[in-house]
Amino acid sequence: MEMKGSVGEEKWKEIKGKFRASYLIAQAIAGMLELQITETVMYTTFENVRFSLPDTMPSARRTGTGRTMIRMEEEWDGIRFGLNFGKRISFRHHPIKMKRNEENILVGDLKESYAAR
Secondary structure, three states: OEEOOEEOHHHHHHHHHHHHHHHHHHHHHHHHOOOOOOOOEEEEEEOEEOOOOOOOOHHHHOOOOOOOOOOHHHHHOOOOOEEEOOOEEEOEEEEEEOEEOOOOOEEOOOOOOOOOO
């Protein structure tokens, strides 16, 4: 789970890097404990999100050669979220909207159902 006040294009790249590192650590621990991880879900708490590309930088819209273009919004909304480990592995991603309380602290709710999927 990543906790951010504001998420934009650069911050989203940073978050995905942290998700990647966390996933690898979890896999290493599971391997040492001889556990099988059946599902991994990524969560990001946020107050504001803005994925608009700068109008003054057309180069920001280019993708790398040979790569499929995946819109940031599709990843964020969990439609096409995945991480690259030599091959792309898909995960579920849930953004969780937070609001500031009277003490200026971000608060929110997470209700996850673990019923059979």
